[in-house]
Amino acid sequence: MTMHDTPISREHLAELVDMTWSSLLGLAVIPELARARASADSIARVEISGAFNGGVLLLPTERFARLATAVMLGRPEVSLTPSDMHDALGELCNILGGGIKSLLPSPSSLSLPGIVPQTSEARELLALEPIAQYRFLCEGEPLEIRVVELVCGLSPDRRVCQPALLGSHR
Amino acid sequence: MRVLVAEDSSTMRSILRRALKTLNVAETVEVADGESAIETFKKGSFDLVLTDWNMPGKSGLDVVREIRAIDKDVPIIMVTTESEQCHVVDAIQSGVTDYLIKPFTVTTLEDKLWRFVGQEA
Numbered sequence: 001m002t003m004h005d006t007p008i009s010r011e012h013l014a015e016l017v018d019m020t021w022s023s024l025l026g027l028a029v030i031p032e033l034a035r036a037r038a039s040a041d042s043i044a045r046v047e048i049s050g051a052f053n054g055g056v057l058l059l060p061t062e063r064f065a066r067l068a069t070a071v072m073l074g075r076p077e078v079s080l081t082p083s084d085m086h087d088a089l090g091e092l093c094n095i096l097g098g099g100i101k102s103l104l105p106s107p108s109s110l111s112l113p114g115i116v117p118q119t120s121e122a123r124e125l126l127a128l129e130p131i132a133q134y135r136f137l138c139e140g141e142p143l144e145i146r147v148v149e150l151v152c153g154l155s156p157d158r159r160v161c162q163p164a165l166l167g168s169h170r
Numbered sequence: 171m172r173v174l175v176a177e178d179s180s181t182m183r184s185i186l187r188r189a190l191k192t193l194n195v196a197e198t199v200e201v202a203d204g205e206s207a208i209e210t211f212k213k214g215s216f217d218l219v220l221t222d223w224n225m226p227g228k229s230g231l232d233v234v235r236e237i238r239a240i241d242k243d244v245p246i247i248m249v250t251t252e253s254e255q256c257h258v259v260d261a262i263q264s265g266v267t268d269y270l271i272k273p274f275t276v277t278t279l280e281d282k283l284w285r286f287v288g289q290e291a
Contacts (some may be wrong), residue, residue, distance in 0.1 A: 023274070023275055069181070073181060084180070084181075087179055088178050088181040090179065091179040091182050094251055094272075095272045097251065099251070101254070106256065107256045109254070111224075
């Protein structure tokens with residue numbers, strides 16, 4: 001599956017993000033047309049396995065992670081721990097993953113969500129060619145959603161399943 | 171009203187806790203996994219169970235099956251991102267009373283509470 005034959009359009013992702021951001025965070029988003037990639041400080045990810053194998057990646061900035069967590073927990077930003085932010089971003093990614101999964105071949109299941117820190121694992125994930133992606137701004141922060149497909153055990157030019165995506169980092 | 175919330179995400183537990191408080195639910199008991207949900211349910215008396223589907227260890231589906239084996243009547247609402255038809259069928263066959271798809275609003279949660287437990291929170 002590629003960007004050309006994916007069942008997920010940019011409009012699908014925009015609609016999912018709009019709905020999730022407004023109902024969960026009460027925040028508006030602005031589609032970002034620039035080609036520059038969001039400079040994520042960590043990656044939230046959830047795996048999809050079954051009729052479709054791959055995952056959903058949410059690339060947030062540190063400032064957005066702090067803001068979103070404060071809103072979701074109803075607590076001041078100064079009180080937040082890294083664990084709070086990991087859980088909140090994981091849940092945000094999980095909710096997006098559920099919506100995205102419903103657009104993909106079924107039946108399939110979601111993994112537990114997790115956070116991949118900016119390590120070699122993250123670089124491997126970011127090197128995967130997305131089958132769909134959506135860049136947007138929220139409160140001035142650049143964010144990005146990517147949907148990637150993993151094809152296990154095929155030719156070297158297709159991605160083998162990687163622990164960073166399949167492992168549990170929650 | 172006494173509500174058991176089974177949800178592994180501390181963030182979602184916080185969201186549910188605050189939403190239930192807004193709806194004047196008298197007591198909310200929270201657990202972070204399926205095993206604890208079943209043990210807690212056995213020890214207490216609950217008017218409603220809200221359970222996530224995807225949790226470490228026993229899943230929400232396991233929770234529904236095991237609670238149904240000991241209580242055929244308590245309303246159990248699955249709070250989940252799983253909206254695929256085959257998963258909904260699995261949940262219904264396991265004995266779930268209703269579904270609440272994430273992200274949800276307080277109004278949607280309120281509708282479910284009123285439908286299954288009545289307006290006296």
